[in-house]
Amino acid sequence: VWIFADDMYEHIVYDGFRFATIAEVCPELYERTLTVNGCSKAYAMTGWRIGYAGGASWLIKAIAKLQSQSTSNPCSIAQAAATAALNGPQDFLADRNAAFQVRRDMVVSMLNEVDGMRCPLPEGAFYVYPTFAGLIGKTTPSGRVIDTDEAFVGYLLDDAKVAAVQGAAFGLSPAMRISYATSDALLREACTRIQTACAALR
Numbered sequence: 001v002w003i004f005a006d007d008m009y010e011h012i013v014y015d016g017f018r019f020a021t022i023a024e025v026c027p028e029l030y031e032r033t034l035t036v037n038g039c040s041k042a043y044a045m046t047g048w049r050i051g052y053a054g055g056a057s058w059l060i061k062a063i064a065k066l067q068s069q070s071t072s073n074p075c076s077i078a079q080a081a082a083t084a085a086l087n088g089p090q091d092f093l094a095d096r097n098a099a100f101q102v103r104r105d106m107v108v109s110m111l112n113e114v115d116g117m118r119c120p121l122p123e124g125a126f127y128v129y130p131t132f133a134g135l136i137g138k139t140t141p142s143g144r145v146i147d148t149d150e151a152f153v154g155y156l157l158d159d160a161k162v163a164a165v166q167g168a169a170f171g172l173s174p175a176m177r178i179s180y181a182t183s184d185a186l187l188r189e190a191c192t193r194i195q196t197a198c199a200a201l202r
């Protein structure tokens, strides 16, 4: 069994959560663990397209051989920016996590006010994943039955103009994923709209 550890959200953690990668926790798994990471989340560099991997040297060499023949490679400007991000001061991470934590807490508490919805408190990243078994089977004001999480997120998009991703895409339904990587004001408005849309279900 191989382990592919995607540690992209390593730096975005809350409530004193201490991040550890699997190869650190279980060094005996090192030979069959590939650890991947990137600059997209911690350094808000999504468009720069820089990811990287660590693992056994034979594996990394094989990846480099395959990748260099099958894709184009990141430009030197993006590579220099990634070096600056990874080697530069990291103190902004704590301030940004504090801002994310305020957003997380607001979104979780507003979603938990909805009858039929339950939103766990995440320890990292910038998504919440509420479940809403209590809303399945209800009917929208236009007469559509909410029978799946796709139907529910479709209703939110059409009627509340709020975008969420159906939980089926991640393998756990009925649920949805909401990103809170946006402003406090937009999140408050979005959660208010979700509350209103859910209250209108019969």
Ligand SMILES: Cc1ncc(COP(=O)(O)O)c(C=O)c1O
Binding pocket: 006, 008, 009, 038, 039, 040, 046, 049, 050, 051
């Ligand atoms: C867990 C995880 N890994 C990797 C990525 C990919 O990031 P990118 O392709 O922007 O480097 C994402 C982005 O959503 C992610 O959520």
